[in-house]
Amino acid sequence: MEILLSVILGFMIIGAIYALHANDLLSAVIAQGIVGYGLVICFLHLRAPDLAIVQIVVETITLIIMVAVVLDSSRKELKTPAGWKGSVNVILGLVFIGFMIYFFDMATASLDVFGEHTLRMSQTYIEQGAQKTGAANLVTGVLWDFRGYDTLGEATILFTAALGVLTVLRMKGKK
Amino acid sequence: MTVYFMCFFLFLVGLYGIVTRRNLIKIVISFTIMEFSVFLFFALIGYVENGVAPILTKNLPENPVFVDPLPQAMVLTAIVIGLATSAMLLAIAIRLYKKYGTFDIREINNLRG
Numbered sequence: 001m002e003i004l005l006s007v008i009l010g011f012m013i014i015g016a017i018y019a020l021h022a023n024d025l026l027s028a029v030i031a032q033g034i035v036g037y038g039l040v041i042c043f044l045h046l047r048a049p050d051l052a053i054v055q056i057v058v059e060t061i062t063l064i065i066m067v068a069v070v071l072d073s074s075r076k077e078l079k080t081p082a083g084w085k086g087s088v089n090v091i092l093g094l095v096f097i098g099f100m101i102y103f104f105d106m107a108t109a110s111l112d113v114f115g116e117h118t119l120r121m122s123q124t125y126i127e128q129g130a131q132k133t134g135a136a137n138l139v140t141g142v143l144w145d146f147r148g149y150d151t152l153g154e155a156t157i158l159f160t161a162a163l164g165v166l167t168v169l170r171m172k173g174k175k
Numbered sequence: 176m177t178v179y180f181m182c183f184f185l186f187l188v189g190l191y192g193i194v195t196r197r198n199l200i201k202i203v204i205s206f207t208i209m210e211f212s213v214f215l216f217f218a219l220i221g222y223v224e225n226g227v228a229p230i231l232t233k234n235l236p237e238n239p240v241f242v243d244p245l246p247q248a249m250v251l252t253a254i255v256i257g258l259a260t261s262a263m264l265l266a267i268a269i270r271l272y273k274k275y276g277t278f279d280i281r282e283i284n285n286l287r288g
Contacts, residue, residue, distance in 0.1 A: 150248075
């Protein structure tokens with residue numbers, strides 16, 4: 001399982017690196033699709049069918065919006081030289097990444113080994129979820145019943161973002 | 176542990192892209208890549224070896240070991256929010272392109288009221 005996931009993740013990393021360095025924005029967007037659909041395969045192997053379904057829908061919509069944006073504007077990557085500011089940015093990025101690796105190393109020490117996860121709070125959800133919520137799918141039970149307020153907040157964010165998109169894309173601005 | 180580190184490496188690729196790229200569309204792409212790596216990390220944490228998907232069916236094995244449903248529910252929320260935020264980012268990007276005629280963030284730094 002770990003080897004299979006590592007291979008898929010390797011492809012995803014290659015796709016991500018290509019997406020950042022492509023000269024054509026359309027191919028960068030398609031390369032981002034490699035990452036998204038690779039994630040779907042990872043979810044299927046991690047026994048998360050709900051996530052795979054949602055991710056495949058979301059990735060397709062994102063890809064369509066991105067292709068529409070790129071085709072509506074310019075496809076060319078910028079050709080201007082980076083200059084000294086560019087090198088400063090690269091050095092700052094590498095320093096930042098070094099910090100992140102240090103903290104990741106600290107954080108993983110307290111995590112379980114991959115595949116030997118101990119169920120803490122979820123034990124209750126699994127044992128009593130079917131009687132308490134009546135849902136055969138435990139993920140749905142957690143999402144809509146035990147953590148219903150989270151879902152309410154999610155709906156709020158969704159509607160706020162939709163309002164924001166409508167406001168930004170409105171053709172006539174206030175003078 | 177290799178899987179955790181490779182997932183983190185994907186996050187770092189997205190972070191590097193956000194810090195160093197100058198093109199708005201590439202910045203949005205790096206943002207989504209970072210998002211995906213975080214989703215994958217949650218799903219990896221909840222995985223149990225030889226577990227079954229947390230769905231109660233008739234033909235379950237004896238004493239089934241379920242995968243943790245809690246991180247999956249959280250990621251399900253986060254995926255939909257990720258779609259909303261990237262749509263918002265792209266809307267702002269296309270609006271900036273219509274105003275300035277470029278995706279270069281170095282040329283979008285002047286505020287012309």
